[in-house]
Amino acid sequence: DAKTTQPNSMESNEEEPVHLPCNHSTISGTDYIHWYRQLPSQGPEYVIHGLTSNVNNRMASLAIAEDRKSSTLILHRATLRDAAVYYCILRDVSSGNTPLVFGKGTRLSVIA
Amino acid sequence: GAVVSQHPSRVICKSGTSVKIECRSLDFQATTMFWYRQFPKQSLMLMATSNEGSKATYEQGVEKDKFLINHASLTLSTLTVTSAHPEDSSFYICSARATGDIRYGYTFGSGTRLTVV
Numbered sequence: 001d002a003k004t005t006q007p008n009s010m011e012s013n014e015e016e017p018v019h020l021p022c023n024h025s026t027i028s029g030t031d032y033i034h035w036y037r038q039l040p041s042q043g044p045e046y047v048i049h050g051l052t053s054n055v056n057n058r059m060a061s062l063a064i065a066e067d068r069k070s071s072t073l074i075l076h077r078a079t080l081r082d083a084a085v086y087y088c089i090l091r092d093v094s095s096g097n098t099p100l101v102f103g104k105g106t107r108l109s110v111i112a
Numbered sequence: 113g114a115v116v117s118q119h120p121s122r123v124i125c126k127s128g129t130s131v132k133i134e135c136r137s138l139d140f141q142a143t144t145m146f147w148y149r150q151f152p153k154q155s156l157m158l159m160a161t162s163n164e165g166s167k168a169t170y171e172q173g174v175e176k177d178k179f180l181i182n183h184a185s186l187t188l189s190t191l192t193v194t195s196a197h198p199e200d201s202s203f204y205i206c207s208a209r210a211t212g213d214i215r216y217g218y219t220f221g222s223g224t225r226l227t228v229v
Contacts, residue, residue: 034217041225043118043205044156046217087155097209099146100218102156 004088009107012078020073020106022088027068030093035062035073036100037084044087044102047073083110114140114210118221125196125228133191133224135206141186142208147179150203150223159204162189196228 005023012018024033035047048055048062050071055062061074075082087105115138125131135145143164148156160181161169168181178200180192189208193200206221 036217038156041203041223043116043207043220043223044218045220049217085155097144099158099161099207101158102148104155 004090004103006086006088006103006106008104009109011109011111012075012082014080014110014112015077018075018078018082018108018110020075020086020088020108021070022072023070024088024090025069027090028092031090032093033062033064033068033071034089034091034100035060036087036089036102038087038105039081039084047086078108078110080110080112083108114208114219116206116208116219116221118206118224120224121222122225123227125226127197127228128195130192130194131196131226133193133204133206133226135189135191135208135221137187137208137210137219140208140210142189142210143186144208145183145189146207146218147181147189147191148205148207150205156205159191162191164189193226196226198228201226201228 032051034049036044037047038044048060050062063072085105085107087102117136117138119134145162147159149159150156158171159174162181162183164183170176183189203223203225205223207218209218
């Protein structure tokens with residue numbers, strides 16, 4: 001799977017929007033962009049994924065650059081419960097049922 | 113949505129004893145499950161892939177005789193840490209996916225924090 005680069009940590013104020021960046025300059029045309037997050041002392045949970053178009057769901061929005069070499073996970077109003085490590089992972093469509101490979105992710109702190 | 117149940121959530125055991133961790137897919141069948149280990153402030157590291165009805169596949173550096181994996185049914189995989197030592201203390205997490213379609217996400221258990229004393 002192609003490599004991603006994320007900042008080690010970010011900080012946000014509560015109820016402010018948060019933009020978590022991910023660079024993936026070597027992405028291929030068949031790589032999906034997945035985001036997971038891991039709350040403290042929990043297993044990771046799926047957040048969102050996309051291929052080319054921007055995506056929205058109840059948890060977040062995913063903005064994908066036109067050249068697909070970067071993407072941004074957007075939390076529209078950060079809450080204290082959003083404090084977690086956020087992982088950006090690329091997965092080729094042909095990966096089948098192979099395991100996810102986690103990088104270091106971005107540790108998001110939310111300040112009240 | 114798909115749910116993976118992992119038990120126990122926390123266990124303390126004496127050095128030299130064995131501990132079994134269960135991972136169940138509650139509302140879907142999983143022919144494949146994955147086991148990860150996570151040390152403090154580090155990312156998840158894949159330990160092994162558990163295949164229903166066949167032997168597990170272990171990652172390089174993971175001792176298969178120490179970390180026994182059994183996947184006897186389509187909804188249950190177990191990880192047994194045998195002859196545990198303090199260095200085995202870690203956060204163990206299992207994962208599965210309801211369908212083999214890459215477009216769908218993986219579901220993770222809530223993790224098991226193992227402390228070996």
